[in-house]
Amino acid sequence: MVCIKLQEPGLEVKQKEDEIFISQDKYVAEILRKFSFTDVKTASTPMDIDKPLLKDSDGDDADVYLYRSMIRSLMYLTSSRPDIMFVVCGCARFQVLPKDSHLHAVKRIFRYLKGQPKLGLWYPRDSSIDLVAYFDSDYARASLDRKSTTGGCQFLGCRLILWQCKKQSVVATSSIEAEYVAAAS
Known part of the structure; x- marks a missing residue:
């Protein structure tokens, strides 16, 4: 090692x-x-x-x-x-x-x-190189301004290569809109 x-x-x-x-x-x-x-x-x-x-x-x-x-x-x-x-x-x-x-x-x-x-x-050596992304949002959970938060991560195979957590810039009017904003980002 x-x-x-x-x-x-x-x-x-x-x-x-x-x-x-x-x-x-x-x-x-x-x-x-x-x-x-x-x-x-x-x-x-x-x-x-x-x-x-x-x-x-x-x-x-x-x-x-x-x-x-x-x-x-x-x-x-x-x-x-x-x-x-x-x-x-x-x-x-x-x-x-x-x-x-x-x-x-x-x-x-x-x-x-x-x-x-x-x-x-942890990054194992032998894993696939498929790019997989996950994201989610919480609808209007920020108690101060009612904005939603987007969180996500990206994996190359089983290796985590990117993660983020960010307050959305707009106030969503529904959970579907919050998810759409998360997907667009």
């Missing part, structure tokens, strides 16, 4: 004869240590679906510098962790005036990473 550490801090490529695995295990450990999450209870998912991220104008203000620093660390981690991309991008929308509820959501991501530190991207 060949292990290559790229110039970017924390990005590791482990190459065997029949597979390549890209991960950021050491970077996860580093940011857990940096933000004092080494001895916390883990979370099974990166986001609490019962508590959506809202503007929360009545909530207490969170430390802006801490919040932005945590988001910055997580944004870099999304290069090998598509499992946290949606919730990290959702939390990043509140960097101007973060509230305690937003900070709590970011801390949940860190607790999830504590329980799942070794996930990454």
